[in-house]
Amino acid sequence: MKLEKYSMGIGDRFCHQGKAQLAAFVEAAKRGIHVTPVWNKSNREHLIVHSEPASTRAEADDAVKSLGWKGAFRVDADHIGIKTVDRFLPVSDFFTIDVADFIGKPATEYGLDDLVKLVAGIGSKPAIEEISRPIELSPEKIVAVAGKYLAAVKEAGRVYKHIEASKGRNNFITEVSMDETDQPQTPEELLIILAAIACEGIPVQTIAPKFTGRFNKGVDYQGNLAKFETEFNDDLAVVAFAIRNFGLPDDLKLSVHSGSDKFSIYAPIHNAVRRRHAGLHLKTAGTTWLEEIAALAAVGPDGLQFAREIYAGAVEHFDELCAPYSSVIDIQRSKLPSPGEVNIWSGDELAAAIRHDSQNAAYNPAVRQLLHVGYKLAAQAGRRYTDLLEKHAEYIGKCVTTNILDRHLLKIFG
Numbered sequence: 001m002k003l004e005k006y007s008m009g010i011g012d013r014f015c016h017q018g019k020a021q022l023a024a025f026v027e028a029a030k031r032g033i034h035v036t037p038v039w040n041k042s043n044r045e046h047l048i049v050h051s052e053p054a055s056t057r058a059e060a061d062d063a064v065k066s067l068g069w070k071g072a073f074r075v076d077a078d079h080i081g082i083k084t085v086d087r088f089l090p091v092s093d094f095f096t097i098d099v100a101d102f103i104g105k106p107a108t109e110y111g112l113d114d115l116v117k118l119v120a121g122i123g124s125k126p127a128i129e130e131i132s133r134p135i136e137l138s139p140e141k142i143v144a145v146a147g148k149y150l151a152a153v154k155e156a157g158r159v160y161k162h163i164e165a166s167k168g169r170n171n172f173i174t175e176v177s178m179d180e181t182d183q184p185q186t187p188e189e190l191l192i193i194l195a196a197i198a199c200e201g202i203p204v205q206t207i208a209p210k211f212t213g214r215f216n217k218g219v220d221y222q223g224n225l226a227k228f229e230t231e232f233n234d235d236l237a238v239v240a241f242a243i244r245n246f247g248l249p250d251d252l253k254l255s256v257h258s259g260s261d262k263f264s265i266y267a268p269i270h271n272a273v274r275r276r277h278a279g280l281h282l283k284t285a286g287t288t289w290l291e292e293i294a295a296l297a298a299v300g301p302d303g304l305q306f307a308r309e310i311y312a313g314a315v316e317h318f319d320e321l322c323a324p325y326s327s328v329i330d331i332q333r334s335k336l337p338s339p340g341e342v343n344i345w346s347g348d349e350l351a352a353a354i355r356h357d358s359q360n361a362a363y364n365p366a367v368r369q370l371l372h373v374g375y376k377l378a379a380q381a382g383r384r385y386t387d388l389l390e391k392h393a394e395y396i397g398k399c400v401t402t403n404i405l406d407r408h409l410l411k412i413f414g
């Protein structure tokens with residue numbers, strides 16, 4: 001199964017915005033921008049909202065049918081591992097194998113000789129086109145990088161084989177992710193990781209490294225823009241080189257996780273991908289929930305009351321809500337208004353604090369990030385929440401579509 005050149009991960013915690021999300025891809029396609037939607041929902045999200053992977057598949061199928069979408073679409077088992085993959089097997093055709101927890105662990109079995117041989121085959125100074133500085137490889141360096149990443153790649157191989165045994169070869173898309181970790185991978189490390197993945201026999205189609213800088217959920221990129229741009233370009237160069245030299249699938253591309261709202265790096269990403277004729281997968285995931293809660297705050301008294309309660313609950317349960325996301329959020333607690341303060345804000349004021357518009361002085365990234373991880377509280381509200389979503393579906397749907405189309409699809413792929 002091939003993955004199209006451009007694809008974007010969309011997530012929808014409560015399974016109510018399938019059509020509104022897909023409408024953005026329909027509109028982009030009308031403008032000649034063809035991007036494959038990938039419904040992704042991580043195991044972590046399913047556990048928090050008590051949903052089953054089958055509901056994501058049903059949502060995607062239903063949206064595709066009712067909008068008459070003729071393009072490809074996928075359903076991603078996002079951030080799964082050997083212990084969590086099974087319930088995704090019947091319904092997913094895209095698997096994001098998350099092995100970040102295995103980085104730095106000693107490899108129990110050794111495929112090191114094969115790896116050293118494969119990497120040695122490209123020479124100690126491989127001629128990688130358009131890389132900003134040459135990569136130099138020595139056997140010692142290969143062994144050192146392998147020491148850090150081989151256990152993770154071995155684990156990816158184990159999970160891949162498990163999926164393949166169930167789905168059959170070529171019947172699904174394979175992603176390997178190493179993004180939820182502390183240290184970014186250098187282009188050099190990425191090259192050796194891709195060689196190890198090739199040795200392991202994983203037909204990887206998207207690879208999610210950790211890039212330099214902070215990719216906090218739902219807010220803009222934080223870090224050195226020039227450094228990111230150089231690194232991203234070098235990663236693209238390494239991926240193209242690895243396809244040609246390690247026999248990896250020719251649709252292999254970079255996957256940018258926590259990609260929602262990274263407005264300041266969209267232009268460099270867009271330019272680099274275009275210049276190199278490379279593909280790109282960008283995951284946006286959970287921010288559809290933020291569109292829902294912001295829209296509810298603005299739409300009427302019942303929605304506003306609900307949004308205020310969610311905020312108060314999120315402040316109260318701060319530690320518990322933030323813990324599963326510690327490497328991908330960065331909330332300045334001193335910037336959080338008290339629930340009492342928020343309770344006297346108008347609906348538009350609360351919506352403006354949540355919505356990511358850096359031109360608006362009322363925008364508050366701390367509030368936005370806290371609510372981003374606060375979806376658990378809406379899940380606990382059950383029918384009360386989903387009834388509100390249904391009552392105000394038209395307005396919320398418009399906000400969801402606009403967010404995906406104008407702030408993401410057109411900026412990155414346009």
Ligand SMILES: [Zn+2]
Pocket residue numbers: 079177179180257258
């Ligand atoms: Zn991720």
